[in-house]
Every structure is written in C-alpha cells, then in structure tokens.
Amino acid sequence: MSYKKGYKFEWEVKKFLEKKGYYVIRSAGSKKPDIIAGKEGNIIVVECKYTAKSKLYLLKDEVNNLIYVASMFRAKPIYLIKKKNSGLFVVEIHHLKELDGHYFFVDLDKLKNKLKIE
Numbered sequence: 001m002s003y004k005k006g007y008k009f010e011w012e013v014k015k016f017l018e019k020k021g022y023y024v025i026r027s028a029g030s031k032k033p034d035i036i037a038g039k040e041g042n043i044i045v046v047e048c049k050y051t052a053k054s055k056l057y058l059l060k061d062e063v064n065n066l067i068y069v070a071s072m073f074r075a076k077p078i079y080l081i082k083k084k085n086s087g088l089f090v091v092e093i094h095h096l097k098e099l100d101g102h103y104f105f106v107d108l109d110k111l112k113n114k115l116k117i118e
Helices: 003-019 060-072
Strands: 023-026 035-039 042-051 055-059 076-083 087-092 097-099 103-107
Touching: 003 023, 003 035, 003 042, 003 076, 042 055, 042 060, 055 060, 060 076, 060 103
Parallel strands: 042 076
Antiparallel strands: 023 035, 035 042, 055 103, 076 087, 097 103
C-alpha cells in the first residue's frame, strides 16, 4: 500500500473507532501497530491493511509483533483490512493460516465477518 493510501485509511479507521466511542491513539509513520484503541475496558491493537486482492499474505514477524504489543496492553490484536470495492474486514489472529514458517495467509472471500466492532 502506498504511504498516502495507508495514511488515509488509518485516519478513516481512527475516525470510525472514535464514532463507536473508542479513545484512539494512532502511531505516526511506519511504526507498528497502527492504532491502539480502548472503550470501557475493551482494548484493541490494530494493524490496518488495504488490498485489491482477496488473498493477503502477512509476514510472520509482523503478526507476532502485533500479538506481542497487544499482550503488553492485555488487548485483542486485530487486522482491519479494507478490500477495494468490498468493504472492511475484521481479521482476528485465529483467522490466519500459517504458511512455510515465514508468512500467514487469509482469504478475505472466505470470511463471513465483515466489519463488526463493538
């Protein structure tokens, strides 16, 4: 994802979560994760992705870092993925399939949970 698209999408996610009543902190630049948000004791650590493809490959180190940071806040790690012309998907860690030791994989077309964040 280009920096400009990524930046715009992260701000869209930030505004969306704020409208849902979350207090949101966005990490500037290319630091990971992108967003930490909390509402009534419910904390989520979010990595934002934008793709035109149905199949998304994520580096194992990136996924493990998201899990680690979330554990520091006793938070839930999630990916918010915007698929071009298909809307937003919430991808939890258990949706990811591990490949060859270096990547995780998710097929967005097989997910039934388009955006549900409470």
